[in-house]
Amino acid sequence: xxxxxxxxxxAAAKGHYAVGAFNTNNLEWASSILDAxxxxxxxxxxxxxxxxAKWQTSYKVVADLVKQLVEDKNITVxxxxxxxxxxxxxxxxxxxxxxxxVMYDGSHEETFDLNLQRTAEVVKAAHAKGISVEAEVxxxxxVEDGVASNGELADPEQCKAIADLGVxxxxxGIGNIHGIYPENWAGLSFExxxxxxxxxxxxxLVLHGGTGIPVEQIQKAISLGISKINVNTDLxxxxxxxxxxxxxxxxxxxxxxxxxxxxxKPGRDAIVERTKELIVEFGSEGxxxx
Ligand SMILES: [Zn+2]
Numbered sequence: 001x002x003x004x005x006x007x008x009x010x011a012a013a014k015g016h017y018a019v020g021a022f023n024t025n026n027l028e029w030a031s032s033i034l035d036a037x038x039x040x041x042x043x044x045x046x047x048x049x050x051x052x053a054k055w056q057t058s059y060k061v062v063a064d065l066v067k068q069l070v071e072d073k074n075i076t077v078x079x080x081x082x083x084x085x086x087x088x089x090x091x092x093x094x095x096x097x098x099x100x101x102v103m104y105d106g107s108h109e110e111t112f113d114l115n116l117q118r119t120a121e122v123v124k125a126a127h128a129k130g131i132s133v134e135a136e137v138x139x140x141x142x143v144e145d146g147v148a149s150n151g152e153l154a155d156p157e158q159c160k161a162i163a164d165l166g167v168x169x170x171x172x173g174i175g176n177i178h179g180i181y182p183e184n185w186a187g188l189s190f191e192x193x194x195x196x197x198x199x200x201x202x203x204x205l206v207l208h209g210g211t212g213i214p215v216e217q218i219q220k221a222i223s224l225g226i227s228k229i230n231v232n233t234d235l236x237x238x239x240x241x242x243x244x245x246x247x248x249x250x251x252x253x254x255x256x257x258x259x260x261x262x263x264x265k266p267g268r269d270a271i272v273e274r275t276k277e278l279i280v281e282f283g284s285e286g287x288x289x290x
Contacts, residue, residue, distance in 0.1 A: 179209070
């Protein structure tokens with residue numbers, strides 16, 4: 001069923017596992033991720049950027065699609081529909097459209113004070129409708145939908161100031177990067193994660209850029225307080241690989257292999273399999289109603 005993300009992430013923080021937040025781009029993506037979560041009885045977060053919403057026409061289309069999929073596929077595990085890296089304006093569109101959770105990314109605002117002020121406004125508006133809120137302190141390295149930053153380590157004092165506004169979970173840079181990690185990547189800063197955790201207490205923390213971080217680092221981060229892990233590029237890569245394999249083997253030119261339901265199936269199956277692997281890695285298998 002469709003719920004906000006607060007209870008599932010608080011349970012994850014207490015239970016020392018993390019819930020995967022997988023980006024959706026279309027019907028195939030949303031449906032595949034839901035299939036994986038239901039099969040492993042894991043809570044799940046489906047999230048959407050403004051770019052992916054534009055691709056699908058609007059936030060309302062995304063919200064209606066996901067809501068109806070959850071209902072008509074008889075998905076029994078908790079599912080949150082979350083806005084990923086929203087601007088201040090995006091957040092209000094998603095609250096109207098029927099999202100159950102929103103991220104206001106104020107890390108690109110001109111000043112930290114503006115991030116604080118707008119985060120407070122978002123918390124008030126979202127909580128009035130039972131919608132959970134993720135905020136961000138410091139930038140995440142790499143590029144997501146044209147928003148770039150230098151991958152700074154979040155300032156623990158700023159994290160505490162944002163946490164004190166009543167946000168439900170918090171994204172903080174700890175050396176993580178969006179997209180594919182470069183060869184010379186320094187790894188996650190567990191020292192900074194520990195410093196942030198010491199000041200933010202029980203607040204579930206979010207790790208962006210979950211694609212390609214070595215499993216040991218993921219699991220250590222979970223043990224130190226990461227409760228939500230964002231995965232976007234990873235599923236794009238496995239979808240593209242499976243689709244390329246289908247085309248390169250010439251299957252689209254055999255019989256009715258050009259039928260989109262045949263053409264998209266290998267990619268769809270690849271998303272299900274990879275999502276299941278990640279759910280197991282994050283430890284949320286069987287935690288549907290933990
Ligand atoms: Zn992100």
